[in-house]
Amino acid sequence: MGKDGFNLVVVANRLPVDMSITEDGTVDWQRSPGGLVTALEPVMQGADGAWVGWSGAPDLTADPFDVDGMRLVPVSLNQTEIERYYEGFSNDTLWPLYHDVIAPPAFHRQWWDSYRKVNQRFAEAAASQAAHGAIVWVQDYQLQLVPKLLRNLRPDLRIGFFNHIPFPPLEIFQQLPWRRQVLEGLLGADLIGFQRGGDASNFVRAVRRLTDLTTRGQHVMIEATDDAPARTVRAAPFPISIDSHHFDELARSPQVQARAREIRTDLGDPEIVMLGVDRLDYTKGIRHRIKAYGELLQDGRLDPAKCTLVQVASPSRENVGAYQELRDHVETLVGRINGEYGEIGHSAIHYLHHSYPPEEMAALYLAADVMLVTSLRDGMNLVAKEYVAARSDTAGVLVLSEFTGAADELAGAIMVNPHDIDGMKDAIYRAATMDSREQRKRMRRLRRKVLTDDVAKWSASFLTTLGGIPDPAHSPAPTTLAMTQEYS
Ligand SMILES: O=P(O)(O)OC[C@H]1O[C@H](O[C@H]2O[C@H](CO)[C@@H](O)[C@H](O)[C@H]2O)[C@H](O)[C@@H](O)[C@@H]1O
Ligand SMILES: O=c1ccn([C@@H]2O[C@H](COP(=O)(O)OP(=O)(O)O)[C@@H](O)[C@H]2O)c(=O)[nH]1
Numbered sequence: 001m002g003k004d005g006f007n008l009v010v011v012a013n014r015l016p017v018d019m020s021i022t023e024d025g026t027v028d029w030q031r032s033p034g035g036l037v038t039a040l041e042p043v044m045q046g047a048d049g050a051w052v053g054w055s056g057a058p059d060l061t062a063d064p065f066d067v068d069g070m071r072l073v074p075v076s077l078n079q080t081e082i083e084r085y086y087e088g089f090s091n092d093t094l095w096p097l098y099h100d101v102i103a104p105p106a107f108h109r110q111w112w113d114s115y116r117k118v119n120q121r122f123a124e125a126a127a128s129q130a131a132h133g134a135i136v137w138v139q140d141y142q143l144q145l146v147p148k149l150l151r152n153l154r155p156d157l158r159i160g161f162f163n164h165i166p167f168p169p170l171e172i173f174q175q176l177p178w179r180r181q182v183l184e185g186l187l188g189a190d191l192i193g194f195q196r197g198g199d200a201s202n203f204v205r206a207v208r209r210l211t212d213l214t215t216r217g218q219h220v221m222i223e224a225t226d227d228a229p230a231r232t233v234r235a236a237p238f239p240i241s242i243d244s245h246h247f248d249e250l251a252r253s254p255q256v257q258a259r260a261r262e263i264r265t266d267l268g269d270p271e272i273v274m275l276g277v278d279r280l281d282y283t284k285g286i287r288h289r290i291k292a293y294g295e296l297l298q299d300g301r302l303d304p305a306k307c308t309l310v311q312v313a314s315p316s317r318e319n320v321g322a323y324q325e326l327r328d329h330v331e332t333l334v335g336r337i338n339g340e341y342g343e344i345g346h347s348a349i350h351y352l353h354h355s356y357p358p359e360e361m362a363a364l365y366l367a368a369d370v371m372l373v374t375s376l377r378d379g380m381n382l383v384a385k386e387y388v389a390a391r392s393d394t395a396g397v398l399v400l401s402e403f404t405g406a407a408d409e410l411a412g413a414i415m416v417n418p419h420d421i422d423g424m425k426d427a428i429y430r431a432a433t434m435d436s437r438e439q440r441k442r443m444r445r446l447r448r449k450v451l452t453d454d455v456a457k458w459s460a461s462f463l464t465t466l467g468g469i470p471d472p473a474h475s476p477a478p479t480t481l482a483m484t485q486e487y488s
Contacts, residue, residue: 005131006071008049008463011122013090013142015072016041018056029067032056033279033314033355035240035382036139036164042243043459044070050129052122058082075125077118084114087320090142093176096322098141098165099283099377101172103322112178116145119185123149132156135466138189140164145181148188155228160466161189162238165379166405167199170206183207187220190231191466193238195379195405200235234469238462239405240380244389244454251362251390259359260366267367268346271306272432275368277361277383278375279316280353282326285374285401285418286313287333290349292374292424294337297348301429304341304348309372310364314355327353365390370431371398373406374418380405384413388450394443397431399424409453412445 016037017029031037044051050071055062058079065072077085088111097105123146126136137160138146147159173179183206186192194200204215214221224230250256267273274293278284293309296302313330317323334351341348356364365371371387381404388398388410400406400413407415416427 005129005134006048006050007131007134008044008047009052009126009130009134009136010040010044010049010139011052011126011136011143011146012036012040012139013054013086015051015053015055015074016044016070017067017072019060019062019074020057021060027062031357033316035380038242038382039240039455039458040139041068041070042246042455052125052129054086073125073129075122081114081118083319084108084111085118086142087317089115091317091320092322094141095165095283097172097176098168100166100168102376103282105175107175107177116181119143119145120149122146123153126150127153127157130154130157133158135160135463137162137463137466145185146188148185151188158466158469159189160191160193160462161186162193162240162462163199163379164195164240166196166377167194167202167206169202170209173202173206174210179206179210183211187213187222187233189233190469191462192233192235193462194235195237195239196408197237200237203235232469234465236465238458238465239409239453240382241450241453241455241458242382242385242389243456244385244451247358247362247386247389248392248451250358251366252392256359256362256366259363263363263367267308267310267350270308270346272302272308272369273367274307274309274370274372274428274432275312275364275387276309276372276374277312277364278314280313280323280327280330281316282322283375283377285376286311286330287326288376288418288421288424289372289374290330290333290337292421292428293349293372294333294340295421296425296429297337297341299425301425302432305343305346307432308346308348308350310350310352310368312352312354312356312364315353361386362390365396366393369396370428371396372428373398373400373404374416374424375401375404376418378404378406382406384410385450388443388446391443391447394440394447395436396443397434397439398442398446399427399431409449410446412442412449 014032018032019029022028050073052073054077055074061076062074092106096103130136133156135158139162147161207220208215218234218236220233222231297304334349337348365387373381373384384406398413401418402415414427414431416424
């Protein structure tokens with residue numbers, strides 16, 4: 001440990017690749033799902049950094065390896081830990097609790113024990129990779145105890161934490177039997193980033209009400225102990241983004257443009273193509289969206305012969321009960337609407353339970369006249385930003401839920417409350433019938449925002465703020481400051 005380590009260590013539940021062992025014993029990998037990987041990949045490429053994370057498979061122990069200029073450091077989880085730490089505590093306790101209890105959270109002591117143990121393992125792996133005075137940037141709700149555990153192991157480090165999902169209001173957060181331990185875990189960081197201002201305020205309020213600590217605005221004061229000096233923790237919003245220019249270029253490429261045309265032809269050249277792209281997750285409002293669309297067909301406001309909805313629902317957390325139930329509900333609804341309004345050679349809904357690479361995503365965005373993002377609650381929603389980045393033709397309309405982090409930033413979208421089905425029907429109809437002049441005006445406004453506030457700006461802003469916070473050990477941190485300057 002120490003001098004020979006990395007200057008920036010990212011610690012996330014997942015590596016950016018999912019690894020597996022093929023039949024002949026060689027290691028194979030594929031890109032991991034979700035927006036966290038989309039956002040952090042460009043940050044890490046070219047940085048003197050390491051990414052510590054789980055490989056996505058049980059009992060897979062592998063040495064650190066390099067992919068696309070990144071040093072990847074696998075953390076091994078056994079089958080029981082996957083069930084209790086990942087599927088259980090992370091995705092059946094914290095995920096529903098932090099997303100407005102859309103599904104009921106389950107509280108199990110064995111899951112919590114596993115969460116603690118696995119967080120300790122991640123903290124040890126991070127400690128073993130970081131150079132003296134390095135920055136360690138811990139990601140997301142699966143690893144909320146890591147900041148404190150890591151500070152115990154390596155008080156020389158500067159520790160940042162970013163929460164990719166919402167932080168709930170006190171009245172919901174306080175249901176968590178281990179709420180105090182979670183707050184203390186997070187407060188091991190020097191800087192805690194959230195997607196929205198409201199998330200940061202919810203966190204500070206929870207600290208004020210559930211601990212004895214003093215807070216002042218965005219700051220929490222931690223008093224000195226025999227072992228550690230006094231320090232201040234800052235909690236602030238840092239809305240995440242995408243590599244907008246890269247996505248813009250990708251969507252301009254002749255191959256992607258040709259693929260977009262091909263998609264429309266394969267769909268039967270409808271007048272209006274609507275698109276939804278989500279992990280198959282109950283937070284994404286997929287059922288509400290499909291219900292609204294189905295009613296528009298039923299009311300005769302949309303003509304099923306002229307219109308189609310492409311719904312990508314990529315497989316996610318398939319061992320968790322609430323996800324299995326959602327799949328049943330969505331597929332029943334899609335089947336009913338297609339049975340009612342489909343014809344030979346024409347489906348009202350094209351439902352795709354698959355994951356696609358970025359090139360295909362870009363082609364789908366280009367092929368879509370209307371993009372439907374109707375989450376009931378969503379930390380940010382990068383799909384909304386990708387749609388905008390892909391539309392250099394300034395055509396297309398984004399329908400966006402008020403309950404996404406993206407809604408704070410993307411004022412050119414048509415905003416919807418997904419719980420209000422009639423309101424959503426009106427918004428979808430308005431998007432489908434919007435004249436090209438208004439489309440262009442709105443899309444230009446959206447593109448200005450997405451192309452300016454990209455993921456490089458996000459990470460620079462977070463890392464510069466973290467680098468500027470006084471070193472708790474009262475020692476200058478030259479490596480850290482030099483590194484953050486590269487990002488600014
Ligand atoms: O790793 P999984 O369990 O397969 O889930 C995928 C990721 O989902 C979540 O993404 C969030 O991060 C996005 C980027 O900040 C944000 O736009 C979105 O609103 C969030 O839901 C989760 O937070 C990640 O940890 C998962 O890897
Ligand atoms: O088949 C798919 C579906 C989604 N995505 C990507 O997964 C991310 C989803 O991020 P978002 O923030 O919208 O939601 P999350 O899944 O992280 O909750 C985006 O970058 C999508 O382009 C993908 O690459 N292939």
